[in-house]
Amino acid sequence: MPLYHNEDQAMLAETAAQFMGEEGAIGKQLRHWRDRECKDGFGHALWKQMAEMGFTGLLVPEADGGLGMGHVEAGIVLEEIGRNLTPSPFLTSSVMAASALAHASDEARGRWLPGLVSGDSVFAVAIDEGAKHRPERIATRAERSGNGFRLTGKKDFVVHGASADMIVVAARTAGADSDEDGVTLFAVPRDAAGLGHNSVRLVDSSMASQLTLDGVELDGDAVIGEVDGGRAVLDKVLDAGRVGAAAEGVGVARGAMDMTVDYLKQRKQFGKLIGEFQSLQHRAAHLYSEVEIARAATIKAQQLLDGGSEHASLMASVAKAKVGKAAGLSVKEGVQMHGGIGMTDEYDIGLYMKRDRALAEFMGDVYYHADRVARLSGY
């Protein structure tokens, strides 16, 4: 398979670029909701519009009412979300939760997927415990209780947690905190008794929950996949999240880079356009190179994931780490090359820096994933 978008994908990219550029624009969404201190951090009307475009059910199988597309297509939408800094629950709902629900029972899919496809429901994913992403260690406990389970523990960085109608929670049904086996995934509905949210606003104006599970009682049919065998599903959810976050990061990197290169062509100092200075030209060209490479790695990871390749998980970490580096460079160079104006709230470049920072942490940062690449490669 060639490593570029085919005709259908190129058409989707065009549609997504136009839609996000208009409806998802920074002034219309991010600033709008931020300035109103919105409790969701995103607009439900846009989520409905995304459903009408078919985006929300992109990864949902056709038999379940979705489009049955793959991670390449989801990545196309995510890149435009990133470029426009569009706040939306697409990554947590349509990519990560949808990847989990693919392994759920007919009943569970029937309960949750129609709302996702129609844009009426929002989902979140609760994996992290603590400030850093360490999915190898799961301490939240789920104990047998009657026909179901009783969940106790704490989860962090649950993006859109307080807005979610259902949260996919990774908990431990057996073994010690760092055991590979003994993990089970649960679909926890928003009204479950004992579920507590401390919803906090993050640097990029998105909302994330610190989640408390205080003896949350669930039926047996809340289990996604096998009891004690949830690690395999969790790994799929994580890979989907890594590759999805990488795609969104590529959009952030490209958006910031384009803004910066445009600025170099407009701003005059010493009687010249600053883009004429070789010191800035070389930095911009180096940045371009890094961003292009990060994008190639991301598309490669998407293709491997869609093809079910055994190398997909390694490449997912390569992509997340490489995008972390490239997008980080893009926003930092962006603010520096904009000079004083880059420090102002009025100018958008700073918003790219904030979004990148949050996205860099989400599903593991550069250091986590570079370390994982080393571990998977045998050193």
Next chain:
Amino acid sequence: MADLDAFRSETRAWLEANCPPEMREPVQSEEDVYWGGRRATFKSDAQKAWFEACRDKGYTVPSWPKEYGGAGLSPAEAKVLREEMARISARPPLSSFGIWMLGPALLHFGTEGQKKHFLNQIARGEIRWCQGYSEPGSGSDLVSLQTFGDDQGDHWVVNGQKIWTSYADKADWIFCLVRTDKANKYQGITFMLFDMESAGVSTKPILLISGNSPFCETFFDDVKVPKSYGEGIPAQVGEVNRGWDVAKYLLGHEREMISGADGGARTSAIGAAMKRASGELDPLLRAELAMFDVDALAYAAMGEKFLDEIKVGKAHPAQPNMMKYAGTELNKRRHEMFMAAGGSTALEWDSEETRGGARAREWLRTKANSIEGGTSEVMLNVVAKRILDLPGA
């Protein structure tokens, strides 16, 4: 798709039958590379057998048309062959500047007569070519070159000096940029082909910091270059005085080659091999290796994407400059990692265990990667202007 699957299994079977085990071992030294040419000798029977099998199948130049010595493979088939060769770590059967550089220029600019004559020679490994571009006063500013060809009717008389001519002392023929109009900077250069055995040609190897001499100085002292080598076979590629167009086109190919994007991009992490060789890795070295492997594996994807795009004309024309920049900087870093992981063993200059200091010599050799074929700084200039469209001269 079904045809491609059939082609894959045929190719796999053919490689199994024709690629000797010895030719699946990593290249250890210069002797392991077969360059062809009038004075070529084979290091082993396996090297000879592998070369001859590929030559007869058209696999020294798989995507060239059959009438020019290739196998006429489509881009998709060529990719399958590359993948299958990589799968068994098969060595290239023939390495040559004819394949990498002159061939693509001839395919694009050559006359039918030139293609039939020269491409077949290249594909069959009969003539080893070298490239005469840089001059002592014309490095990054190549177009200022001064080597002059004086028009004498049916021939030119060439005088001047080239430098950094790779393997000029081992080559049979040269493709050479010669000024044929002193009044016209860009449209006064001719891309000439001539025999290195011509009277007046002499070469002098240059000893490098690696202790090796892959490059020469090449001198032309009243060299007589005929304007034609037979019916329909002119001595210049493209028009007289329009050699700069050919040179620019070819520089793109050279940059692709140096960037390692020609399918040779390395796709496996180096950290594990370093650990095997050095025992436990220092934690900070391990961290740097991990960061390197992230960049290297991402770059391998970029190489694949670039190659796929170039096949269908989707790549930006200046993209090879970006690839060359990123690929060579990465390769220099790779060898810094090798040296760091190798410790004092990697410093040995002529011991048998280090195969004559191969690691140290290669490390030093890679420092030229970001100089030859256009420096990193020139690559960044080109990316800034042609891709990012930044202003200024």
